[in-house]
C-alpha cells in the first residue's frame with residue numbers, strides 16, 4: 462500500500478528514507494522543508510508512513526514548498542532514488558549501550574539494504590541505525606557498493622554535541638564553534654580538542670585541560686544523556702539535522718568536509734573497518750578521505766575505537782551466518 466495523492470514522483474531527485482520512526486520522519490520533514498528533494502518514506506508498519514506522508518503533504522502550503530512525499534511499505538516505490546538513508550531498527554533503552562542493539566538491528570539493516578539496492582542501484586547510501594559503524598559495514602556487504610557510495614552518519618552529530626557543550630561553557634554563539642569528533646559512534650569515540658576552534662581560535666587556548674576533559678566526556682555520553690532523560694527512545698532532532706546536512710552536501714555537490722563513517726583502506730593505518738573520519742562529500746559520495754596529522758596518542762585512541770568496531774562487526778557477521 463502506498464500513498465501518493467495524484468502527485469507521482471517523476472523527473473526530479475528523490476531521497477528514500479527507510480524507517481519512518483522518529484529519526485526517519487524528522488529527516489523526511491527536514492529534506493522537504495529545506496526544498497532539497499522529494500522523499501519516499503518507507504516503513505514496515507502498514508499505514509504509518511502513508512499517514513506521515515499525508516501529514517507532511519498537508520503542511521506544504523503553510524511551509525511554502527511543493528516537494529512530493531510518498532509513504533509506502535513497498536520497495537518498488539523507492540525506485541531510482543539518488544540517496545537512500547537507512548534509519549530502520551530499534552533505538553536503545555536506558556541502561557543499554559548502542560552495541561546491545563546489534564542482534565536485533567543487524568537483520569533489519571541487511572534486509573533493508575538488499576531491498577533498496579535492487580530498486581536504486583545508482584544510489585548513495587547513508588546508514589543511521591545503531592550500532593552505527595557495524596551496521597554500515599553490514600549494509601556495505603549486503604549492497605556490494607563501492608566504498609565511495611556508502612557511509613554512516615554519526616560524526617556530524619557527535620561534533621555538533623561537542624560544539625554545543627563548548628559554546629555553552631564559553632558563552633559564545635554555537636555557529637562560531639567548529640569541532641571534530643572521529644572514531645566510532647560509541648563510548649570510544651575520539652573528540653579532538655586540537656581540531657576544535659571558536660572562529661579559528663583552538664579551544665586549547667580558551668579552556669583549561671580539566672574543563673576540556675569534562676566536555677569530551679559529556680560528548681561521549683551525549684546520546685545516553687538524552688536516552689536517560691527521555692526514557693523512551695533516543696535523540697532525533699539533532700540526528701535528523703546531521704543526516705540532512707550530509708544529504709544536502711551530496712545532492713548539491715557542496716564538497717563539505719564532514720566526519721562520516723567510511724570504509725578504511727589503509728587510511729590512518731586501518732583496514733576493513735568502518736570508522737568516523739573527515740570526508741569530503743559531493744555528488745559522487747565520499748570524494749576524499751582526509752588524513753589528519755594525528756598525534757601518537759590520538760592515533761592510539763582511533764585504533765582502540767576501530768578495534769572495538771571490528772570485534773563487533775565480526776560478532777554481527779557470525780550472528781548473521783548462524784541465522785540467529
Ligand SMILES: NC(=O)C1=CN([C@@H]2O[C@H](COP(=O)(O)OP(=O)(O)OC[C@H]3O[C@@H](n4cnc5c(N)ncnc54)[C@H](O)[C@@H]3O)[C@@H](O)[C@H]2O)C=CC1
Pocket residue numbers: 479480481482483484485503504505506548549550551552553562566569572573588589590591592593614615618646694695696697700
Ligand atoms: N547514527 C546516529 O547518530 C543515530 C542513530 N540512531 C539510531 O537510529 C535508529 C532509529 O531510531 P528512531 O528513529 O529513534 O527509532 P524509532 O523506533 O522511532 O523508528 C524506527 C523505525 O524503524 C522501523 N522498522 C523496523 N524494522 C523495519 C524494517 N525491517 N523495515 C523498515 N522499517 C523498519 C520501525 O517500524 C520504526 O518506525 C535506532 O537504531 C537508533 O539507535 C538514532 C539517533 C542517532
Ligand SMILES: O=C([O-])CC(=O)C(=O)O
Pocket residue numbers: 552553559591618646683684685687688695696700
Ligand atoms: O544514543 C542513542 O542511542 C542514539 C544515538 O546514537 C545518539 O543520539 O547519538
